[in-house]
């Protein structure tokens with residue numbers, strides 16, 4: 659067996675798992691190409707959310723999450739990934755090149771993370787609090803710091819500020835028809851290969867009990883306790899704000915979500931309150947050090963009995979190709 663060129667089927671399995679990564683509105687804005695021991699990750703600009711995400715920040719964060727899912731899957735398959743992040747330039751859709759070494763020695767935690775790729779989902783129900791029984795996993799800080807990303811655990815005293823930023827964002831967008839059309843195109847009904855089905859969105863009653871969630875269309879997920887949301891909110895931030903930081907923030911988001919899932923916690927990324935400048939400034943002021951917020955994550959405990967349905971993914975062949983490097987963007 660070649661120790662730097664994995665069999666195409668190994669890469670296919672890893673990319674399939676990578677595509678279980680979270681993405682904004684489940685847009686899955688990525689493309690993968692594999693050729694002769696080299697895998698390249700590209701954005702798919704046609705899946706940009708022009709209204710919610712005109713700069714493409716969340717598109718790149720989503721691709722970063724897929725990149726970290728890929729690395730997690732490869733480790734469990736005994737392959738190390740050498741990731742070369744491509745600086746922004748004329749070929750700005752090209753995000754990363756991954757090369758391989760058949761030398762990973764997965765530990766049992768790596769298999770837990772692999773299993774978490776299959777179990778994780780964004781849960782929009784109200785959460786119970788993290789507690790001594792189900793604490794925030796230790797070492798989260800280290801996991802994100804390796805990627806030059808900062809983690810802030812907000813105290814409950816930040817909650818009114820988060821609710822205010824949410825309210826302000828919702829009010830600013832109530833009559834923004836481009837935003838509303840885009841949101842309703844992606845969420846609340848069944849698109850065969852993407853978007854957020856109604857089963858994964860909270861009922862009106864549940865939605866009202868999460869005062870810091872994005873105002874999605876009303877869904878069908880009515881399975882929740884009667885409590886209001888008592889989640890802990892985490893913020894991922896970077897020192898500056900460019901495509902490289904967005905990619906690493908996405909990798910950190912994935913790593914954090916998978917660790918939390920292994921720890922038995924429910925999660926939901928939140929980005930509505932940092933999409934508009936005013937909300938972003940409010941969140942920035944909650945950070946202990948100067949930095950740029952890239953994603954917030956609600957973390958807590960839910961009943962495990964019937965989690966919301968997992969969201970669909972595009973068929974592998976529409977996001978992954980082998981060879982044809984000359985046609986690459």
Ligand SMILES: Cc1cc2nc3c(=O)[nH]c(=O)nc-3n(C[C@H](O)[C@H](O)[C@H](O)COP(=O)(O)O)c2cc1C
Nearest residue numbers: 680681682683684716779780872927928929930969
């Ligand atoms: C960059 C990014 C931003 C997101 N923003 C939100 C958000 O504001 N509110 C929310 O409920 N979910 C948000 N999500 C979660 C996505 O909607 C979710 O990942 C997608 O629908 C796929 O579903 P899954 O996470 O259950 O696999 C975000 C995810 C990413 C990667």
